[in-house]
Amino acid sequence: MSDAPIRLGTRRSALATAQSQQVADALAAASGRPVELVLITSEGDVSRASLSELGGRGVFATRLREALLAGECDVLVHSLKDLPTAPAPGLVIAATPPREDPRDVVVTRTGVPLHELAPGSVVGTGSPRRIAQVRRRNPWVEVRDIRGNIDSRIGRVRLGELDAVILAAAGLARLGGSLHDLHLEPLGLAEWPTAPGQGVLAVEIREDASADLADAVAALDDRRARVEITAERAVLAGLDSGCQAPVGVHAEFDGHELRVRTVVYAPGGGDRIGDDRAIPLISGYAGEKGSGDGADAADRADPVARAERTGTVIARDLLDRGAAGLAT
Numbered sequence: 001m002s003d004a005p006i007r008l009g010t011r012r013s014a015l016a017t018a019q020s021q022q023v024a025d026a027l028a029a030a031s032g033r034p035v036e037l038v039l040i041t042s043e044g045d046v047s048r049a050s051l052s053e054l055g056g057r058g059v060f061a062t063r064l065r066e067a068l069l070a071g072e073c074d075v076l077v078h079s080l081k082d083l084p085t086a087p088a089p090g091l092v093i094a095a096t097p098p099r100e101d102p103r104d105v106v107v108t109r110t111g112v113p114l115h116e117l118a119p120g121s122v123v124g125t126g127s128p129r130r131i132a133q134v135r136r137r138n139p140w141v142e143v144r145d146i147r148g149n150i151d152s153r154i155g156r157v158r159l160g161e162l163d164a165v166i167l168a169a170a171g172l173a174r175l176g177g178s179l180h181d182l183h184l185e186p187l188g189l190a191e192w193p194t195a196p197g198q199g200v201l202a203v204e205i206r207e208d209a210s211a212d213l214a215d216a217v218a219a220l221d222d223r224r225a226r227v228e229i230t231a232e233r234a235v236l237a238g239l240d241s242g243c244q245a246p247v248g249v250h251a252e253f254d255g256h257e258l259r260v261r262t263v264v265y266a267p268g269g270g271d272r273i274g275d276d277r278a279i280p281l282i283s284g285y286a287g288e289k290g291s292g293d294g295a296d297a298a299d300r301a302d303p304v305a306r307a308e309r310t311g312t313v314i315a316r317d318l319l320d321r322g323a324a325g326l327a328t
């Protein structure tokens with residue numbers, strides 16, 4: 001077994017390097033090998049163009065994946081919610097570590113909750129999902145499209161340029177800066193489902209990685225996170241085919257039951273279609289005694305496959321109910 005350093009490729013942003021270092025430490029413990037960060041610059045990091053001009057979702061991941069395929073590094077860490085649902089040829093997401101807080105939070109100087117912000121208050125977010133959700137919660141505020149890293153977004157609230165920004169709790173937690181001068185309003189997932197995979201990291205390796213590396217990365221995988229993100233991403237993938245509308249989806253798996261809440265929003269937040277369901281799902285193992293028919297026994301052996309089918313069915317039901325044609 002090699003004891004050469006494992007090279008972990010990451011974007012340069014403070015959030016990316018913070019979460020990559022967290023995985024690097026866990027991987028060093030699991031493998032017994034040193035892990036070093038390799039900083040990789042993508043077009044999305046240097047360009048001022050909007051994400052949709054650069055090619056939308058996945059613009060950050062593409063350059064990282066080229067580097068992994070070219071052997072410039074051995075492992076990648078992504079924010080799962082920034083990864084397109086299509087699999088990357090030659091690569092595999094070998095671990096999804098335990099999930100951080102999947103909620104969005106409103107950051108303000110005053111502590112006034114989002115629904116009570118005065119008419120004309122300026123709320124910063126560039127995400128179509130968050131824009132629709134803000135409009136529904138408080139139709140009187142102005143939503144301003146902003147880009148930039150988490151620190152600069154928070155800085156604009158501190159400076160008074162913005163009255164509020166909406167951010168992922170997980171990003172704030174991983175950055176770990178002091179927020180004592182600001183107020184945080186966490187948004188409940190039942191009313192405010194977030195992006196598929198929010199709060200979860202994806203650890204990616206080449207399909208032909210050594211067994212040693214694959215085993216060490218697999219040791220970081222969290223079953224619960226894997227089941228949840230599989231359902232969430234199956235909903236997104238199923239909707240993507242027929243629907244460009246923003247979607248919030250949050251799945252929760254407690255080892256017995258999988259609960260999935262989905263809302264598809266009209267782009268301006270005017271209308272919405274929701275789905276909320278819970279299915280029994282035993283986190284079983286191959287040898288577990290099945291009580292039902294063949295399909296049931298297979299599901300018991302593989303909750304991840306069942307989560308995937310559940311997500312696909314939810315997307316189909318939402319499309320049947322008109323998710324693709326929601327009016328602004």
Ligand SMILES: NCc1[nH]cc(CCC(=O)O)c1CC(=O)O
Binds near residue numbers: 081166
């Ligand atoms: N779109 C950028 C992005 N990608 C992942 C996170 C937060 C961390 C996570 O969800 O894992 C953020 C920041 C945000 O949305 O506020």
